[in-house]
Amino acid sequence: MNAKNTDFGTFAQDVMLGLNSSPKTLPSKYFYDAKGDKLFQQIMALPEYYLTRKEYEVLEGQHKQILAPILALEKPFNLVELGAGDGMKTKILLRYLAQLKVEFTYYPVDFSGSVLEELEESLSSEFPSMKVHPIQDTYRDSLKKQVWEDGKPNLILFLGANIGNFGVDEAKNIIDHLRVGTKKGDLVLIGFDLKKDPQIILNAYHDEQGVTREFNMNLLDRINRELDADFDRESFIHWPTYDPVSGECRSYLVSQKSQEVTIGALNQTFEFEAFESIFTEISKKYSLSEISSLASLGGFEVKENFMDSEGYFSDVLWEKQ
Ligand code: AVI
Numbered sequence: 001m002n003a004k005n006t007d008f009g010t011f012a013q014d015v016m017l018g019l020n021s022s023p024k025t026l027p028s029k030y031f032y033d034a035k036g037d038k039l040f041q042q043i044m045a046l047p048e049y050y051l052t053r054k055e056y057e058v059l060e061g062q063h064k065q066i067l068a069p070i071l072a073l074e075k076p077f078n079l080v081e082l083g084a085g086d087g088m089k090t091k092i093l094l095r096y097l098a099q100l101k102v103e104f105t106y107y108p109v110d111f112s113g114s115v116l117e118e119l120e121e122s123l124s125s126e127f128p129s130m131k132v133h134p135i136q137d138t139y140r141d142s143l144k145k146q147v148w149e150d151g152k153p154n155l156i157l158f159l160g161a162n163i164g165n166f167g168v169d170e171a172k173n174i175i176d177h178l179r180v181g182t183k184k185g186d187l188v189l190i191g192f193d194l195k196k197d198p199q200i201i202l203n204a205y206h207d208e209q210g211v212t213r214e215f216n217m218n219l220l221d222r223i224n225r226e227l228d229a230d231f232d233r234e235s236f237i238h239w240p241t242y243d244p245v246s247g248e249c250r251s252y253l254v255s256q257k258s259q260e261v262t263i264g265a266l267n268q269t270f271e272f273e274a275f276e277s278i279f280t281e282i283s284k285k286y287s288l289s290e291i292s293s294l295a296s297l298g299g300f301e302v303k304e305n306f307m308d309s310e311g312y313f314s315d316v317l318w319e320k321q
Contacts, residue, residue, distance in 0.1 A: 011030060011226065011227070012227055012265050012266060014026075014027050014030070015030075015223055015227060015263065015266070016263075016266050016268070018278075019263075019270045019278070020270075023276075023277065023278075023279060024270075024272075024276065024277070024278045024279070025278060025279040025280070026219055026223075026278055026279075026280050028165055028251075028280055028281035028282070030219055030222060031215060031216075031218060031219060031280075031281070033218070033222055035218055035221070035222075036215060036218050036222070039211060039214055039215040039218060040215065042211045043207075043211055043212060043215060046204075046207045046209065046211060046212075047207075048203040048204050048206075048207045048208070049204050049207065049212075050200070050204060050312055050313075051160075051161050051193050051204065051312075051313060052160075054308040054310070054312045054313035055089060055159065055160065055161070055191055055308075055313050055315065056089065056092075057308045057309065058306050058307065058308050058313060058314075058315050059089055059092040059093065059315065060092055062306045062315075063092050063093055063096050064096065065304070065306065066093070066189060066306055066315065066317060067093060067096060067097065067155075069187060069303060069317070069319070070153060070155045070187055071100070071102060073153050075152065075153060076102075076103035076104060076105075076152055077103075077104050077152050077153045077154065077155060078104065078105050078107060078148045078150070078152050078153070078154045078155070079093070079094075079097075079104050079105070079106045079107065079154075079155050079157065080107040080109065080142075080148050080154055080155070080156045080157065081106070081107065081108045081109060081156075081157040081158075081159070082109050082139045082142065082143075082156065082157065082158045082162075083109070083110060083139065083158065083159075083160065083162050084108030084109060084110045084115070084116070084119055084134075085110065085115060085119075085160070086115070086118070086119060086122075087108060087119045087122070087123065089159055089160070090106075090108075090157060090159070091126070093157075094106065094123075094127060094130070098127050098130065104131070105131040105132070105133055105148070106123070106130060106131065106132045106133070107132075107133050107134075107135055107147075107148045108132070108134050108135070109134075109135045109136075109137055109139065109142045110134075110135075110136065111136065111137065111138055112136075113136050116134040116135075116136055119134070120132060120134055133147075133148070135147060135148075139158075139174060139177070140173075140174065140177045142181075143177040143178060143180065143181030144177065144180070144181065146181050149183075153185060153186060153187070154182060154183075154186040154187070155186070155187045155188075155189065156178065156181075156182065156186065156187070156188045156189070157188075157189050158178075158188065158189070158190045158191065159189070159190075159191040159315065160191050161191050161192060161193040161283070161313070162191070163190060163191070163192065163284075164192070164193055164282070164283045164284040164285065164286075165281065165282060165283060165284075166282070166284075167282055167284075168284070171284070171294070172294070172297060175294050175295075175297055175298040176297070176298065178298050178300075179297075179298040179299045179300075179320075182320045183320065184320055184321065185319065185320060186319070186320045187303070187317060187318065187319055187320075188298075188300060188317070188318045188319075188320070189315055189316070189317050189318075190315070190316050190318070191313065191314075191315050192286045192291055192313070192314050192315075192316060193283070193284075193285050193286070193312070193313055194285060194286060194287070194288070194307075194311065194312060194313060194314055195244070195247050195285045195286065195287050196285070196311070196312055198242050198244045200312075201242045201249055201285060202240060202241075202242045202249070204249075205240035205242075205249055205251060205283065206238075206240050210238075212238065212240070212251075213238035216238045216251055216253060216280055216281070217233050217236065217238065217253070219253070219280055220233050220236065220253065221233065223263065226265075227263050227264065227265035227266065228263065228264030228265050229261060229262065229263040229264065229265075230261060230262050231261050232259070232261075235255060235256050235257055235259060236253045236254060236255055236256065236278075237253070237254045237256060238251065238252075238253065239251070239252040239253070239254045239277065240252075242285075246284070247284050247285040247286060247287065247290070248282055248283075248284050248285075249282070249283040249284070249285065250279060250281065250282055250283075251279075251280050251281040251283075252277040252278060252279055252280060253277065253278045253280055254275055254276070254277045254278075255272040255273075255274065255275065255276050255277070255278075256274070256275070257272075257274050258271075258272060258273050258274045259271075259272050260272070288305060288314070291305070291314070291316055295316075295318050298318070298320075299320060299321055300318035300319060300320055300321065301318065301319050301321055302316060302317075302318055303317045303318060303319050304316070304317050305317075
């Protein structure tokens, strides 16, 4: 995940806004501090958390077909990745491209400078001659600036079901940025977690070992640590829900009693009624028809849905019209 935000002022302000809202809410981007990053690594290896394994299966089994349209142009191109993270999945594509000795420049975009530094290091040891141009920015601002745009064809990657962590309107807004940030013929590959048996989805966010619970609770720990607060994490429960109509998996932290929490850095005390909740994360699951509507909204045509053998996950390839 790339949405780290360690700016103290912004964090404090977002916590203040979220806990003063009704219902209370906290942005999920703040899950990802050093501890949250480690917990997310553990989540990706959980038996219940199928998303990462399924996307690997897609990329490992179908990378040749995924890259065929950009390779068919027989021209140097740009490979732009929004939210590059550790680049583990992308390396499947990079290895194949390196093997073919085609000319391209890789533009990994990530909000975290340290993530980009680590990625650059690991890329230069595995692919010493690859042209890599890291961009430290948000998805949206990078699409506005398009520093990669030089008239060459672009393949833009947005993997990992990260789009699911945005609400419907925000996801549409990102697609709109993709519309503005691409030209005719450009390709976009987006990872979507698909609607499926609701129990399978719910289990992915309610694992037996309790790692996802820790991940959610880490938000309270982080507020305690960084904003001098006194959340008693034992008095909150991790409560994931899944609505099969909207496809929204939503996670909450529910206060088991009426209590007050003081946040020193905000100089404010927040009241919780018994069983009042804090909404912490959305993880939207999509149907194929919802995905094609999003594509047309951005002026794209679906070229192909690359799915795993069980149809749990899809990396969809869109072409700008
Ligand atoms: C990063 N993102 C796609 C994960 C997801 O599945 O929504 C984050 C996550 N939250 C709980 N478990 C994993």
